[in-house]
Amino acid sequence: MSVYTLPNEQGHFGKFGGRFVPETLMKAVIELEQAYEEARKDPGFYSELTGLLKQYVGRETPLYFASNLTKHAGGASIYLKREDLNHTGAHKINNALGQALLAVRMGKRKIVAETGAGQHGVATATACALLNLDCIIFMGEEDIKRQSLNVFRMELLGAKVVSVNSGSATLKDAVNEALRYWVANVDDTHYLLGSVMGPHPFPMIVRDFQSVIGKETKEQFFIVNGRLPDAVVACIGGGSNAMGMFYPFIDNKEVRLYGVEAAGKGVNTSYHAATLTKGKPGVLHGSLMYLLQNEDGQIQEAHSISAGLDYPGVGPEHSYLKDTGRAQYYSITDQEALDAFQLLSKLEGIIPALESAHAIAFAIKLASKMPSTQNIVVCLSGRGDKDVETVKTLLKGEVRNESN
Amino acid sequence: MNRIERAFKLLNKTNSKAFVPYMMAGDGGLDCLVDRLILLEKFGASAIEVGVPFSDPVADGPTIQRAGMRALQNGTTLRGIIEELEKAREQVSIPIILMTYLNPIYAFGIDRFVEAINNAGIDGCIIPDLSLEEEEMIAPKLSEVGVELIRLVTPTTPVERIKQISSKGKGFLYAVTIKGITGTRIDMDKELYSFLNVVKSFSPLPVLAGFGIDNHDQIMELSNYCDGVVVGSKIVELFNENKMDELKQLLSINKKMSQLT
Numbered sequence: 001m002s003v004y005t006l007p008n009e010q011g012h013f014g015k016f017g018g019r020f021v022p023e024t025l026m027k028a029v030i031e032l033e034q035a036y037e038e039a040r041k042d043p044g045f046y047s048e049l050t051g052l053l054k055q056y057v058g059r060e061t062p063l064y065f066a067s068n069l070t071k072h073a074g075g076a077s078i079y080l081k082r083e084d085l086n087h088t089g090a091h092k093i094n095n096a097l098g099q100a101l102l103a104v105r106m107g108k109r110k111i112v113a114e115t116g117a118g119q120h121g122v123a124t125a126t127a128c129a130l131l132n133l134d135c136i137i138f139m140g141e142e143d144i145k146r147q148s149l150n151v152f153r154m155e156l157l158g159a160k161v162v163s164v165n166s167g168s169a170t171l172k173d174a175v176n177e178a179l180r181y182w183v184a185n186v187d188d189t190h191y192l193l194g195s196v197m198g199p200h201p202f203p204m205i206v207r208d209f210q211s212v213i214g215k216e217t218k219e220q221f222f223i224v225n226g227r228l229p230d231a232v233v234a235c236i237g238g239g240s241n242a243m244g245m246f247y248p249f250i251d252n253k254e255v256r257l258y259g260v261e262a263a264g265k266g267v268n269t270s271y272h273a274a275t276l277t278k279g280k281p282g283v284l285h286g287s288l289m290y291l292l293q294n295e296d297g298q299i300q301e302a303h304s305i306s307a308g309l310d311y312p313g314v315g316p317e318h319s320y321l322k323d324t325g326r327a328q329y330y331s332i333t334d335q336e337a338l339d340a341f342q343l344l345s346k347l348e349g350i351i352p353a354l355e356s357a358h359a360i361a362f363a364i365k366l367a368s369k370m371p372s373t374q375n376i377v378v379c380l381s382g383r384g385d386k387d388v389e390t391v392k393t394l395l396k397g398e399v400r401n402e403s404n
Numbered sequence: 405m406n407r408i409e410r411a412f413k414l415l416n417k418t419n420s421k422a423f424v425p426y427m428m429a430g431d432g433g434l435d436c437l438v439d440r441l442i443l444l445e446k447f448g449a450s451a452i453e454v455g456v457p458f459s460d461p462v463a464d465g466p467t468i469q470r471a472g473m474r475a476l477q478n479g480t481t482l483r484g485i486i487e488e489l490e491k492a493r494e495q496v497s498i499p500i501i502l503m504t505y506l507n508p509i510y511a512f513g514i515d516r517f518v519e520a521i522n523n524a525g526i527d528g529c530i531i532p533d534l535s536l537e538e539e540e541m542i543a544p545k546l547s548e549v550g551v552e553l554i555r556l557v558t559p560t561t562p563v564e565r566i567k568q569i570s571s572k573g574k575g576f577l578y579a580v581t582i583k584g585i586t587g588t589r590i591d592m593d594k595e596l597y598s599f600l601n602v603v604k605s606f607s608p609l610p611v612l613a614g615f616g617i618d619n620h621d622q623i624m625e626l627s628n629y630c631d632g633v634v635v636g637s638k639i640v641e642l643f644n645e646n647k648m649d650e651l652k653q654l655l656s657i658n659k660k661m662s663q664l665t
Contacts, residue, residue: 010537020506020533022463024558024583026565166469172460179462184584186560283506283533284460296481297511298459 004250006320011200014323016316019199021286025179028186029286033201035106040208045101052097053212056130057087063220063377068347069364076230076370078363080350080380081217083241090353090382091213091241092123092194098209100127103190110134110189114178116143116171116237117307117355118150119382120194125159127192135159138177141169143307150386168301171311175285195238196315199286203243203315210244217377218248225375231256231366234379235359236329237273237309239318241381246327256328259318260362262304263331273302274331275314276322289316305334305394306354306387332358340364341384341391353382354390407499407527408552408575411451412610412631421661422450422576422612422632423623425639426503428471429454429488430480432643437485438492440643445498447655452496453530453634454489456482456504463532465587467637471644482508482517486524493525501528501554501575509542518545528552528575536569547574554578559599563606570607577607579630580615587637590616592625600629620657627661 006013011033019029039045053059061082070078083091103111111133115121121137128135137154141163144151154161167173175198182191196203196210214232221229232249234242236259249255264272272278275290282291284299292300292312302312321327332340337354340361345351352360356379363378370376384391405413415422425444429437437454444452457472457480464472482504489500502521509517509531521529529551534542539553546553552575557566560583570577579600582590590596603611613626614634623633635654642651 018538019535020538021535022532022558023535023556023569024560024580026535026537027560027562166466167459167473176460176462180465180585183463184582184588186583280511282510285462286533288510291507293507293511295511296483297508298476299507 002251006317007200007204011204013317013320016281016288016319017200017203018288019286020283020288021199022183024183025186029199029201031106035102036201036205039102039105045105049098049101053094057093057097058085059212060216061085063217066348069344070367072343072347073364073367075372076367076374076376077372078367079221079229079375079377081213081245081377083213083379083381084350084352084356084383088123088126089385090119090123091210091244092120093126094212094244095194095206095209095240096120096123096127096192099190099192099205100131100133103133103192104131106190108188108190110185111192112136112138112178112181112185112189113192113194114138114171114174115194116174116310117386118143118147118154119308119386121154121159121161122150122157124192124194125154125157128159129157136181137161138164138174138181140171140174141165143170146307146390147386170301172299179285195240196243196317197238197285197287197289197313203287203317206240207243207247207317210240211247213241213244213379214246214248217245221377228252228255229377230370230374231258231376232379233258233260233359233363233366233376235260235309235355235381236314236318237311237355238313239315241379243315243317245379246321250326257321257326258362258366259327259329260358261329261331262306262309262358263333264303264305266333267331271303272331273304273309273311275312276318276329277331281319284313287316289319290314290322305337306358308353308355309358330362332361336361338391338394341387350380351384351388352380353384354387356381406550406552406575408451411499412576415450421627422610423448423655423658423661424451424453424612424632424634425449425655426453426455426634426636427643428457428468428475428640429485430457430475430478431471431640433478434480434484434488437488438495441492441496441500444655445496447652448658449498449655450632450658451499451501453501453503454485456485456502456508458505458508461505463585465585465637467587467640471640482512486520489526490524499527501530502526503530503532506531506533514542514545518542518549518551522549522551526551528554530554530556530578532556536572556580557603559583559595563602566603567606570603570609573607573609576610576612576631577603578634579603579611579613581613582616584615586615588616590622592622597629604630623657623661
C-alpha cells in the first residue's frame with residue numbers, strides 16, 4: 001500500500017505549492033518550518049494543544065446521524081461532523097489555536113491575520129485573547145459591511161480590525177494587505193494564515209491542525225459501523241475544513257472524497273468561486289495553485305453568497321488531489337445552498353453556515369444516487385448564526401418575487 | 405557581453421554610480437511607454453526598470469499599486485508591453501529590465517516569455533515573488549538566452565543566504581533597503597549601512613539599493629555604500645502628475661553622484 005507523504009521538502013504537492021514570496025519573508029517561512037518540525041516532535045506541544053481543544057474548544061465534536069435528512073435524500077445514510085459546535089462556531093479555531101501556540105513557541109507575541117467572512121478573524125482574535133497576544137486583522141471593506149457583527153466580535157476580543165480598500169476590497173485583498181504588513185513587521189509578528197494556502201509550510205501546518213476533524217470522524221464512524229464511510233463531503237473556499245476531513249482518508253482509497261465549491265450565480269456566469277472547475281494553475285499568495293484568472297494572468301474576483309468561499313484560489317493540495325483524481329470537485333449554486341440552508345434548519349434543527357450549506361446541498365444529491373447500505377459523512381464546518389441576517393434579506397426578496 | 409554588464413563596466417571605468425528609475429508600463433497609456441523610456445535615457449538614467457502591472461502586487465506600496473490599477477484599466481498586457489519594448493529597443497541604448505510578478509509570466513507561458521523578451525532585446529528580469537527555492541522553473545532558461553535574472557537580498561536575509569544568492573546572481577544584485585513594501589520611507593541608519601556593507605563584501609556583482617528612496621540626500625548618502633540606486637514610487641508619482649521638470653531635476657543627481665567619487 002502506498003503511503004501518502006506530501007508535501008515534499010520543498011513544500012510541493014506535485015507541481016503545486018512551493019514558496020513564492022518576496023525575499024523579505026523567506027527567513028520567516030524557513031523559521032516557521034523549523035519551529036513546526038520541532039513542535040510536531042514535542043509531546044509537550046501536542047498535549048497543550050489537545051488539552052485546549054478538549055477543555056476550551058469542546059472537542060471532540062459529535063458525529064451525528066442525520067436521519068431526517070437521510071430520509072429526505074432517499075439513499076445513502078448521511079452523517080454530520082459537527083464542527084459548528086466548536087467554540088466560536090466553526091472549524092477555524094482548530095488551526096488558530098495551533099498556530100498561536102506555535103507563535104508563542106517562536107517568541108512572537110504579535111499576530112496578523114486576514115479574514116473574509118470574519119470566522120477566521122474571530123477564531124484568531126479568540127486564540128490571541130486566550131494566550132495574551134497582540135492581534136491585528138485585515139478585512140476587506142466590502143466584507144466589513146457584510147459582516148459588521150463579526151467585526152464587533154473581534155473588537156470585543158481585543159483585536160484591531162483594519163479595513164482594506166485596495167483592489168476588490170474582499171478576502172484576496174485582505175491577504176495582500178496582511179502579507180504586506182508581515183513583510184514590514186516580520187521580526188516580531190507571526191502571520192496566522194487561515195486556510196490551506198500560502199507559502200510552504202502553511203498549507204501543511206493548517207492541514208495538520210485541521211486533520212483532527214478527519215481523525216475523529218474515522219474513529220467515531222468506525223465505532224458505530226465497524227468500517228469506514230463510503231464518501232466524505234466538505235465545502236471548499238481555500239479548503240481548510242475539506243483538507244482536515246480528507247487528509248486522514250487519503251490512503252483509504254475505498255473512501256471517495258468530494259469537495260464542493262461555490263458556483264455562485266452559475267459557473268458559466270462571471271459570478272462564481274468555482275476555482276477547480278473553471279480556473280487554471282498559477283501563482284498567488286505564495287503558492288502555485290488553481291486560480292480564477294484572465295488570459296493575461298490577472299486574478300479575477302470570486303463571487304459567492306457565502307463570504308467564506310469567496311476566494312479566487314484553492315489550496316495547492318486540493319489542486320494536486322484534483323489533478324491526480326484522488327478527490328473530486330463539484331460546485332453548488334447560491335440558490336441551491338440557500339435551499340439547503342433552510343432544509344437542514346427545518347429537518348434537523350441545525351442552522352448551518354452558508355459555506356457548509358454547499359456541502360449539504362451536494363450530499364443530498366450524492367446520497368440520492370447511492371444505495372441505502374452506503375454512508376456519507378459531511379463536514380458541517382460552521383454554524384449559521386452569522387448568516388441569518390443575509391438569508392433574511394434574501395428570502396424577503398424571494399417572497400416578493402413569488403407574489404408578482 | 406550583456407548590455408547590463410557593459411553598462412556597469414563603463415560606469416566603473418568612469419568611477420560613476422548607477423541611477424536606475426522604475427516606471428509602470430501602461431500608466432498613462434501604453435502609447436507613451438517608448439517616449440518615456442527615451443526621456444529617462446536623455447535625463448541620464450543608467451538603466452530602466454519597467455514594471456508590469458499585476459492585480460495583486462504584494463511587494464508594492466500604495467503608489468505603485470495605484471499605478472498598476474490605472475495601467476490595467478487601460479488594458480495593458482504583458483504581451484503589449486513586450487511589443488512596445490521591442491520598438492523602444494531601436495531608440496534606447498541603456499539596459500531595459502522588466503519587473504514582473506510571476507503569474508503574468510506563468511499565464512503567458514514560461515518558454516514563450518523567455519523567447520519573447522529575448523527577441524525584444526530586454527536585458528534583464530526581476531521577479532519579486534520568485535524565491536531562490538523556486539527559480540529553477542525559469543532561471544536556466546533565461547540564462548540560456550543571456551537575459552539576466554536579477555536577484556534580491558533584504559535586511560532579513562541571513563548572511564549565508566546572501567552569499568548563496570549573490571553567487572547565483574546575474575547583472576547586478578538588488579539590495580532591498582527596508583523591511584517593507586515599495587514607497588515606505590527608509591531609516592538611514594547604521595543597521596542599513598552595515599547591511600549594505602555585508603552585501604557589498606559578498607557580492608561579485610554590482611549592488612544597487614532600492615525601495616523607499618526618493619531624494620538627493622538619501623541617494624548621495626547611499627551611494628557611499630553601494631554601486632547605485634533604484635528609484636521607483638517617486639518616479640511613478642512624477643510621471644502621473646506630469647512633473648517633468650522635477651523628474652529631470654531628480655535624475656540630474658546622476659552627474660553629481662559621478663563627480664563625487
